[in-house]
Amino acid sequence: MIRTDTPEHLFLYGPPGSGKSTLGRALADALEIPFVDLDERIVKAARQTIPELFAAVGEPGFRLRETQALQAVCGEPRAVVALGGGALLAEANRACAEAAGRIVCLRASAETLAIRTASQPGTRPLLAAASASAGANLAALLENRKPHYDSFALQLTVTNALPRMNVRNLQALLGLYHVGGMGEPYDVRVATGSLSRAGHLLAAVHVPCPAMVVADTATAPLYGATVIASLRAAGFSPTLTTLPAGETHKTLATVQAIWGAAQRAGIDRGGLFIALGGGVVGDLTGFAAATWLRGVRWAVLPTTLLAMADSSLGGKTGADLPEGKNLVGAFHPPVLVLTDPATLATLPVAEIRAGLAEVVKHGVIDDPELFDACTALAGRPETIRSDAAFVARALAVKVRTICADPYEKGIRAALNLGHTIGHGVEQAMQFTIGHGEAVAIGLVAEARIAETLGLADTGLAGRLAATLGGLGLPVDLPPGLDRAACLRAIRLDKKRVAGTVRFALPLRIGAVQTGVEVPVEILDAALAR
Secondary structure (H helix, E strand, O other), X not given: OOOOOOOOEEEEEOOOOOOHHHHHHHHHHHHOOXXXXXXXXXXXXXXXXXXXXXXHHHHHXXXXXXXXXXXXXXXXXXXXXXXXXXXXXXXXXXHHHHHHEEEEEEEOOHHHHHHHHHOOOOOOHHHHOOOOOHHHHHHHHHHHHHHHHHOOOEEEEOOOOOHHHHHHHHHHHXXXXXXXXXXXXXXXXXXXXXXXXXXXXXXXXXXOOEEEEEEEOOOHHHHHHHHHHHHHXXXXXXXXXXXXXXXXXXXXXXXXXXXXXXXXXXXXXXXXXXXXXXXXXXXHHHHHHHHHHHOOEEEEEEOOHHHHHHHOOOOEEEEEEOOEEEEEEEEOOOOEEEEOHHHHHHXXXXXXXXXXXXXXXXXXHHOHHHHHHHHOOOOOHHHHHHOHHHHHHHHHHXXXXXXXXXXXXXXXXXXXXXXXXXXXXXXXXXXXXXXXXHHHHHHHHHHHHHXXXXXXXXXXXXXXXXXXXXXXXXXXXXXXOOHHHHHHHHHOOOOOEOOEOEEEEEEEOOEEEEEEEOOHHHHHHHHOO
């Protein structure tokens, strides 16, 4: 059923000392795919070191072996490939790599490159040849190859920061993440224009089959035809099912409607459900897939920022009951999450703001730089519509968290930050307030609780309120809130343990404490503000 034979290599290229091998190994580990060092492959085949090869056959002989090794790798299953600093100087080699995947050119300052290459003397013949000064040779090589290195579209400046930070930046640039630990692992891809290639990308992870696209009345007219055409071109047999839009339709009755559509579409256990829309569509489609014929595979094509950054990730599916949000559901990971930031062009600014509430939350949990980027968006949140790298970074915190704790037994509870009170507010207001707005209110209220308990840095709630308010989000409890109804909803929170609601509370930007029991009088005081 699941295909793993489709190559889409990730080539790391750039000058000597830019960290291609080190970063390549770390990226391969993050994506759980093989790593290939092309120079090591050449050395193994020749049974000679690179300097010995240069001495025996000269640079032309080495380049011939390099071409042969590259051609062989390009025909192998998907991998991260570290290339030598001159491997793509030949146009034929470059064309071969570009046809087999994507190339990222790594860059670093001349000083950094000099330090790194000096630490491995004698391993780089071109730097040792024709001069007693390897530094002079490196400078000449960089000057000579600068136009060549500049010509690659994907560029990443590698810093001397922790390796994991460089990997984070590389994954954001590629828009590529991998989620494991939930049965069958899956990729999360962020690529502008990818809806038109959805069929091709899905065919790389699932044999073409009968497929049912589930959208709502907002997304079906905008993107349904594009996705259906792409699926059909890739060999799938697709149908489109349209649901009424809105949180009020996130019910078991709507799930039953999806089941009925699956029956009419002939979706058997080898079929595929595809969610095309926001969080409601994704949650309902995933739950319907988890329960149809005791479980069929599904994929997610999120079209709102909130869904891209939050609900499409982690395999949590479900429906609401009159008693509370998401009280019925299942963990059911998709085969692929395919995020196309181009869909944000049609998203109302209010929905952009709602999604940014989740992004701010991620910054508070584990990415201070992301939080600062959100703060810098004050008064202009709509500018992220054209920023695919921002979208990719926005979801990275959640990907890392769910990889560490796929079934919410520990650290994943940090993702509930802002949601315990936020869900209570939504429920008490009978969903007349949006999820993103409720999360923004919850973030500030829970930060105030953390300050009251002496857990958080003084002024944290004010800092959160300033950032969220700058994005146009509410930060105070809505007028007319039924506090008693809100408290009842909080006490029914699906994440309670032994009957006790436990909060994830912020300590500072970049740190959260989970499993905090909040005294009822402090919670009541927070809801009285």
